[in-house]
Amino acid sequence: MFQTNTINSDLKFKELQNRLKTASDDGNSPLVDTDLIRQCLSKMKLKKCPGFDNVSTEHLIHGGTDLQVHLCLLFNAILKHSYVHREFAHGLITPLLKDKHGDQSRMDCI
Secondary structure (H helix, E strand, O other): OOOOOOOOHHHHHHHHHHHHHHHHHHOOOOOOOHHHHHHHHHOOOOOOOOOOOOOOHHHHHOOHHHHHHHHHHHHHHHHHHOOOOHHHHOOOOOOOOOOOOOOOOOHHHO
């Protein structure tokens, strides 16, 4: 059985459902606004490895209001059209060495 490791994930999912319902009832309200973008960016951790596109958290946080507006447009378009481009499915996994004094060529220790 699946169990999320995110605290209060059910509450966050219900909040998203409420946003989607409100926006679909209204028809004009954006689902994602710059305040939500700023709130989410403020919760992101710094000094993390960038993805395959070399965009790091620092780029997003210090990108300014123009980038926040473009992110709003992007996320609202994704939600409105229910389409996510396949490039968003790519990820980068960086294995971390746990035992620096052991055999670094053994993959089962990672």
